[in-house]
Every structure is written in structure tokens, then in C-alpha cells.
Amino acid sequence: MSPTHDDLRNAMNDLARGTDPLEPGPILRSGRRRRAQRRVIAAAGVAVAVVAMTGGIIALRPGGNDSIVAGGGQAIQDLDNSLQGLSSGRYAFTRTGAYLQTDITRAEIDVAEGYVVEYRNKMSVMRVGKATYLKPSGEGTYSSPGVLDQIKSAGLSQSEVDRYAAAIAQLDGTRWLRTDPQRLAEVAAVEEQSSLDYTAPVPTADKPDITGADALISAVTSADRTGDTITGTLDASKVDPEQRLIIDEPATFYGPSATAMNYRATLDGQGRLASFTLNLPSTLASQAPDSQPEPPLVITVTRYDGVKTPPAPPNAENVTALTYDLLARDND
Amino acid sequence: MKFRRGRDLDESFTAFVATRSHRLVAHAELLCGHREQARDIVQTVLVRAYQRWSRIEHDDPYGYVQRSVTNAVTDWWRTAHQRHERPVDVIPESPSGPDSAFEDRSVLLAALDLLTDRERAVVVLRYFDDHTERDVAKALGISVGTVKSTCHTALRKMRVTLDDEVRGPSPLHGTKEQS
Numbered sequence: 185m186s187p188t189h190d191d192l193r194n195a196m197n198d199l200a201r202g203t204d205p206l207e208p209g210p211i212l213r214s215g216r217r218r219r220a221q222r223r224v225i226a227a228a229g230v231a232v233a234v235v236a237m238t239g240g241i242i243a244l245r246p247g248g249n250d251s252i253v254a255g256g257g258q259a260i261q262d263l264d265n266s267l268q269g270l271s272s273g274r275y276a277f278t279r280t281g282a283y284l285q286t287d288i289t290r291a292e293i294d295v296a297e298g299y300v301v302e303y304r305n306k307m308s309v310m311r312v313g314k315a316t317y318l319k320p321s322g323e324g325t326y327s328s329p330g331v332l333d334q335i336k337s338a339g340l341s342q343s344e345v346d347r348y349a350a351a352i353a354q355l356d357g358t359r360w361l362r363t364d365p366q367r368l369a370e371v372a373a374v375e376e377q378s379s380l381d382y383t384a385p386v387p388t389a390d391k392p393d394i395t396g397a398d399a400l401i402s403a404v405t406s407a408d409r410t411g412d413t414i415t416g417t418l419d420a421s422k423v424d425p426e427q428r429l430i431i432d433e434p435a436t437f438y439g440p441s442a443t444a445m446n447y448r449a450t451l452d453g454q455g456r457l458a459s460f461t462l463n464l465p466s467t468l469a470s471q472a473p474d475s476q477p478e479p480p481l482v483i484t485v486t487r488y489d490g491v492k493t494p495p496a497p498p499n500a501e502n503v504t505a506l507t508y509d510l511l512a513r514d515n516d
Numbered sequence: 517m518k519f520r521r522g523r524d525l526d527e528s529f530t531a532f533v534a535t536r537s538h539r540l541v542a543h544a545e546l547l548c549g550h551r552e553q554a555r556d557i558v559q560t561v562l563v564r565a566y567q568r569w570s571r572i573e574h575d576d577p578y579g580y581v582q583r584s585v586t587n588a589v590t591d592w593w594r595t596a597h598q599r600h601e602r603p604v605d606v607i608p609e610s611p612s613g614p615d616s617a618f619e620d621r622s623v624l625l626a627a628l629d630l631l632t633d634r635e636r637a638v639v640v641l642r643y644f645d646d647h648t649e650r651d652v653a654k655a656l657g658i659s660v661g662t663v664k665s666t667c668h669t670a671l672r673k674m675r676v677t678l679d680d681e682v683r684g685p686s687p688l689h690g691t692k693e694q695s
Contacts, residue, residue, distance in 0.1 A: 189643065189671075192639070192643045192671075192674075193643045193644070193646075195621075195623075195624045196542070196546060196624065196640070196643060196644040197644070198621070199542050199545070199546065199621045199624060200538060200539045200542035200543075200644070201538075202621065203538040203539070203541050203542045203545070203551075204538060204541075205533070205534055205535070205536075205537040205538040205541075206533055206537040206538075206541065206555065206558060206559055206562070207533075208529075208530040208531075208533035208534050208537075209530075211533055211559055211562050211563055211566070212526060212529060212530055212533075212566070214559075214563045215529070215562070215563045215565075215566025215567065215569075216566070218563055218564075218566070218567065219566065219567050436526075
């Protein structure tokens with residue numbers, strides 16, 4: 185029976201009526217995450233310029249020096265001073281609960297000699313002398329068993345299939361890869377979902393502190409010190425978004441409490457930062473019935489001047505050009 | 517207040533996805549012939565649309581997203597051709613009945629699979645989305661005359677296919693032409 189125009193129209197509309205809608209929640213979250221990443225990239229150049237021109241933390245404090253006086257000047261000054269230990273470039277730290285950063289389970293930093301940063305997803309980044317190494321997480325797009333079969337079925341030549349097989353093997357999470365840090369930064373900047381999007385910046389002589397504590401402390405608006413413990417509030421909307429520690433535009437998510445989040449910092453016997461805990465508000469601007477309180481953002485710092493330089497991993501492989509390409513979208 | 521504005525935007529976007537995404541997925545599936553691929557494409561387009569939602573939510577958001585989906589599918593065709601992919605080599609046997617030209621979605625999709633990419637896009641935009649010939653021409657970057665002739669050819673192919681099926685269904689081997 186030949187279809188009329190109406191048959192065709194009706195059949196297509198029947199197909200639409202029988203199609204399930206997409207789940208809005210995951211799409212909204214992906215959209216927010218993508219927007220945050222794009223803003224971070226756009227803001228990065230500006231933020232670097234501001235810090236270079238003004239000399240850092242004081243210039244970024246909300247309200248300038250006025251808030252130091254209003255919020256308890258000596259305690260805030262103590263917080264600022266506590267960052268000097270991190271500025272020396274020798275420390276160990278862990279960090280959990282950052283918004284767009286994978287938890288760091290172990291980091292040993294000696295900017296002059298080298299460093300190792302291990303993430304909860306099993307990814308590790310290491311520098312020994314001038315050589316930088318990456319151990320991928322072994323998870324993500326290219327870890328599924330059928331991925332190579334899909335590539336084979338795309339009609340590629342055998343040599344291309346072999347090239348993909350070698351690159352995918354480099355991502356299996358068991359090997360250290362000798363990498364170019366500049367290429368890793370470029371890979372993370374590609375507008376695709378990469379595991380590298382959620383890693384901390386590498387420590388450098390110009391920016392030895394990668395804990396994120398400076399971004400949080402620069403947003404402190406009040407402080408009260410008792411012994412080696414300092415408590416108070418900070419304005420999350422003033423936390424440098426480049427650090428990706430707190431959700432982008434926090435006021436849209438947390439409402440008015442975004443500007444007065446509670447924190448607790450502890451100092452060691454020499455006044456250096458030992459821990460910083462930011463409690464995220466339990467009441468959101470748009471509270472869903474099933475929302476659960478978020479875990480706090482916790483940074484702990486230990487072993488100032490006592491870290492051990494990591495040894496170079498034996499049998500590290502040179503990363504291939506295709507592996508870099510796959511890393512750019514390995515979390516899609 | 518700023519946080520109200522952000523929440524309103526999110527609610528507007530969420531409502532749009534909940535109420536209109538099924539039709540966008542259908543649009544993509546009719547174009548590409550693969551339901552999961554269609555869902556992936558629409559999801560990707562919606563994530564990108566969210567970045568501009570404040571600008572498009574009051575100005576035909578469905579039309580905006582639908583155009584983006586059409587572009588994404590045609591891009592996918594181009595790259596699939598560059599990769600020499602042939603998503604459908606053998607079209608599965610399709611049931612047909614005496615009372616309806618399109619017994620179910622598989623018959624419709626099988627008939628669409630015999631069209632070239634351009635023919636398929638013209639048919640979907642004309643009869644699913646009810647676009648005028650001028651709008652279809654603009655969307656696909658072709659002339660109105662080409663839309664008319666392409667649509668005529670496409671419908672003739674579909675009629676022949678469906679008439680053949682009524683006379684005697686048999687496995688249809690894909691002979692998809694490249695546009």
C-alpha cells in the first residue's frame with residue numbers, strides 16, 4: 185500500500201510519541217560542568233594577569249583591607265602567613281571534596297627536585313628532575329573491552345588498528361608514560377571530556393602551592409583564632425574560579441549562604457597551615473526533596489621540609505601522539 | 517536577584533528537556549536511523565544549548581535545538597563517510613500489513629534507510645517537522661528546486677519499496693546511495 189503524505193506524517197509522529205524523553209538531570213549537570221570549564225579557560229588569562237600585577241592574595245581579598253579590620257585582622261593575617269610554608273615549595277598534602285577536581289589521595293611536592301600527585305581515580309602525575317611522567321587512571325572511554333572491536337569495525341587499515349591498540353594499551357593504568365607537560369596542558373584544554381580536566385595544576389617555581397588553600401583563604405571575610413584553630417566565614421563567590429574548588433556561580437546553587445560559608449583552619453607549631461575544612465551549606469537555593477548534604481572540602485598539609493623526592497619510574501614508555509589525542513576525550 | 521535568575525534558567529531548561537527531548541530524539545533517529553546514536557547526538561546538543569539558554573529560551577528554543585540536531589547529524593554523516601563507515605549494511609526484514617503503509621517504526625526506518633542522506637533529511641524536515649520547502653532549502657543549504665525534486669524522488673523510492681513489500685516481503689539488502 186503506497187503511503188500518502190499523511191501516512192508518512194502520522195508514522196513519523198507515532199514514532200515520536202513512542203520515544204522516551206531524555207533524563208533532564210544528567211544533561212543539566214553536564215551543561216553546568218561544561219559552562220564552568222569554559223569560564224575557567226576564559227578567566228585563566230585574566231586571573232594570571234591580575235595576580236601578576238597586584239602581587240597576589242591581598243589584592244584578591246573581597247573588600248580589600250577593610251574586611252581584614254572588620255573580620256578580625258590578626259586572625260586573617262595569621263591565615264595569610266600560614267601560606268608561607270606552602271610557598272616554600274616543600275610539603276605533602278591531600279585534598280577531598282573539591283567541586284571539579286578529582287580527590288588527591290597523596291601528593292609530595294618538592295618544586296626544586298620533583299613531585300608526585302596521586303588521585304583517587306588511580307591517575308598519577310610525577311616529575312623527577314626535568315622529566316614528567318603520567319600514569320593514566322585506566323578508566324574511562326577507552327577502558328571498555330569492546331572499544332578496539334568498534335575501531336576495527338570502522339573499516340580502518342590494519343596499521344591504523346595497530347596504532348590505536350598501542351595507544352589504548354598506554355591508557356590501561358598499569359604503565360608510566362614519559363610526557364611533555366605542555367602537551368598535557370594542551371590536551372586538557374581541548375573541548376572534550378578528559379580525565380585531565382579534573383587534575384590540579386602542576387607546581388612550579390612561580391606557583392609552588394597547588395593545594396588551593398590560597399584561593400580559599402583569599403576569600404575569607406571573618407576569622408576568630410583560638411589556639412592553633414581559626415574559624416570563620418568566607419565568600420564563595422570570591423574564590424578564584426580558576427581553581428575549580430567550588431561550583432561555578434555558587435550563589436545560584438547555594439543561595440545567600442554562598443557568601444558566608446563556614447570554615448575551620450588549623451596551624452602547626454610554626455604557624456603553617458595544617459588543615460583547612462570548608463563546610464558546604466546543607467540548604468540549597470533550589471532544594472530537591474532527595475538532596476543530600478555535600479561532604480566538606482578538606483585540605484590537609486604535612487611534612488613541610490620533609491618530603492622525599494620520588495624515584496623515576498623504571499621502564500616508563502614514551503607517550504605516542506595518538507595517546508595524547510585519546511587522552512583529550514578519554515572521559516567522554 | 518542573581519541566584520533566582522540562575523534557578524529559573526535551570527528550571528526552564530529542565531522543563532524543556534523533559535517535555536520536548538523525545539521529539540528531538542525522534543527527529544534525530546529519523547535522520548540517522550539509530551536510536552542510541554540519536555540520543556547521544558541530542559544529549560550533546562542540549563549540553564551545548566544550555567550554555568546559551570538565557571539567550572534562546574524565549575526565542576523558539578525548539579527550533580534552535582532542532583537545527584543544531586540536524587547539523588550534528590549531517591556532520592556525523594560527513595565524518596562517517598570520511599571514515600568509510602556504513603552503519604546499515606543489511607536492513608532487517610520488516611513486517612508489513614495490508615491496512616497501513618507503515619505497520620511500525622521499523623518499516624518506516626527501513627524505508628528511510630533506502631534514501632540518500634539528503635533525501636532523508638528533506639523528507640524528515642518536510643513531513644515530521646512540517647517545514648516549508650523554503651525553510652528546508654535554507655536549513656540544508658540547497659535551492660528550493662532541489663528540495664522539490666529531492667522530495668519527489670524520495671517519496672517515489674519509498675512508495676516503490678512499500679509496494680514491493682506488500683507484494684511479497686523479503687530481506688532488503690541495503691543499497692544506500694551516497695549523496
